[in-house]
Amino acid sequence: MQLPAWRLENHRAELELNSWRIALDVAHPEQGLSLYEDVAHDITQSTAALRVLGVALSDGEAGETSIAECYVRGEDLVATYTIPRLATRVQIYWRAIGDAFADDTFSDYDGDKSEVGAIDLQVSVQTDVLDASPRVSTRSVLACDRAFRLLSPRSAALKLATIDPAAGISLVPDGSPTCLIFPLRGGEDMYVEMVHPADFRQCQISQRDENAIVEHCLFAEKDLEKGVIMRARVRGLLIRPSAAGEGPVEAIAAEAYARFVEAPPPLTT
DSSP states (O other): OOOOOOEEETTEEEEEETTEEEEEETTOGGGOEEEESOTTSOGGGSOOSEEEEEEEOOSSOTTOOEEEEEEEETTEEEEEEEEGGGTEEEEEEEEEESOTTOSSOOTTOOSOGGGEEEEEEEEEEEESSTTOOOOOEEEEEESOSEEEEEEETTTTEEEEEEOOTTTOEEEOOSSSOOEEEEEOTTSSOEEEEEEOGGGOOEEEEEEETTEEEEEEEOSOTTOOOTTOOEEEEEEEEEEOHHHHTTSOHHHHHHHHHHHHHHSOOOOOO
16 A cells, blocks of 8 residues: 655645645744645645644744754655744644554445545653743644534434624533534535544634634643653544445444554653
8 A cells, every 4th residue: 555645846736636736834833734625635735624733832922933954754744833933842643544444444435545535743842940830732724614523433423503793603522522524615625633532631612704714822831841762643534425435424424433542652752
């Protein structure tokens, strides 16, 4: 099986993942991965269908974060940033997974598994000072107005949540999986975003300009200690209509979440 490979030129990274084309300005991780629905189109002349897994590195003034290095290693796109004011180093891995179910048979799903692709995001933070408390969060912008939350991977049960434009939705740890399913407007595509339960702090879903904004706080203010590396893991899953076949999308999400939770963290430097 041929693994998807990032192409990196200066700070511009691109990737073809199944029938999606993905682009990222590594110098601006907060903008996230831009996803285009047709790999054949010139993305410089196209509008991204959605932006996912952006990483905001702090709440400080614009320009206070600088990129130290970026490179491609295997299926990983790796970038390291510094926040000089807080003496903090942040390393981000975006890992492409062309077939989310390539390792064995998916017992509840008989569709075309090659159309279930994933991007794994791992963020590592280390500070050399006391009480630095940099805020690091993810941000995805999706063309949808409702979300489903997986209640149990064992039963693949879902709860519908209509996004209130005024109040939004706030999620905190309550024992339920932090696995959210978003039906994308204008088609049958689904985007699924999940946070490892060991890393979940808070999620806020808001509505803005007909888009859903999904933000995960990865580190609480008192999480970081001087010299200690903290890590958080998030997975984004892209499901095409042909992949779902006659099987329910919730079964795909539940299986993907169970595997995500059970998988050991990837080796990093």
